[in-house]
Amino acid sequence: MITADTVEMLAERLDAAQTAAADTPSLADTHEFGIEDAYAIQAALLARRRARGEHLTGVKLGFTSRAKMAQMGVSDVIVGRLTDAMRVADGAEVDLARLIHPKVEPEVAYRLCRDVEVADPTVDIESCVDAVAPALEIIDSRYRDFRFTYEDVVADNTSAAAYAIGAWRPAAQVSNRAVRLLSGTAEAVGSTAATLGSPVRALHALLDMCRRRGIPLRAGQVVLAGAATAAVPLAPGVTSCEVAGLGTVSVRGVA
Secondary structure, eight states: OOOOHHHHHHHHHHHHHHHHHHBBBGGGTOOOHHHHHHHHHHHHHHHHHTTOOOOOEEEEOOOSSSHHHOOOOHOEEEEEEEGGGGEEOOOEEGGGGGOOOOOEEEEEEEEESSOOOOTTTTTOOGGGGGEEEEEEEEEEHHHHHHHHOHHHHHHHHGEEEEEOOOEEEEEOOOOTTEEEEEEEEEEEEGGGGGTTSSHHHHHHHHHHHHHTTTOBBBOOOEEEEEESSSEEEOEEEEEEEETTEEEEEEEEEEE
């Protein structure tokens, strides 16, 4: 375990990288720390953002691809936090100059209609969801040359940078819907089944992680279930995501 002072120092380093849009070397280059420390750094990082007036708006899941888990040598999903400063309206502009090396992923978003009692072993998280929508997540690792460890990613709030959500629809099964992502000349196609076999499984994985990490889930928050395709660079111009049967969502990158 690293000290509380070191947690704050590393959180400050990541916060400075994000606010200045300037990359930083892997924390693991200079410090040895475990997954508990990584979540402590993430919490300290979010505390800094909240002290500046940001409000939590939801959570996001990472490593929901079995292939990605195998690549990183892990068996758990990871959880990051979303704030109102990360929220982008459907079709709105994203200032690329405020990001380091942004990429974008197509996802399914869920909306929580009531607080989730994460400590209650009988809680049914699916019953706490009232709507689903197509979403774009913009990720922006703060690490130089994309050199990072599993713990680095968690500490960096799972690379969370921005997100946009399309029109909400009543909650429905979206287990195997075709997904298409376009960003500049890059295209990625896939299926919602890439997210743990079905995005709804991400909800259950999230509940387990929130129980273990003491992360609350509140009414009105959104859940980004995880990428349905590989991430592609966020290009200037329109980036759009279409999820069959759910609709579309887009943002406009401005250089």
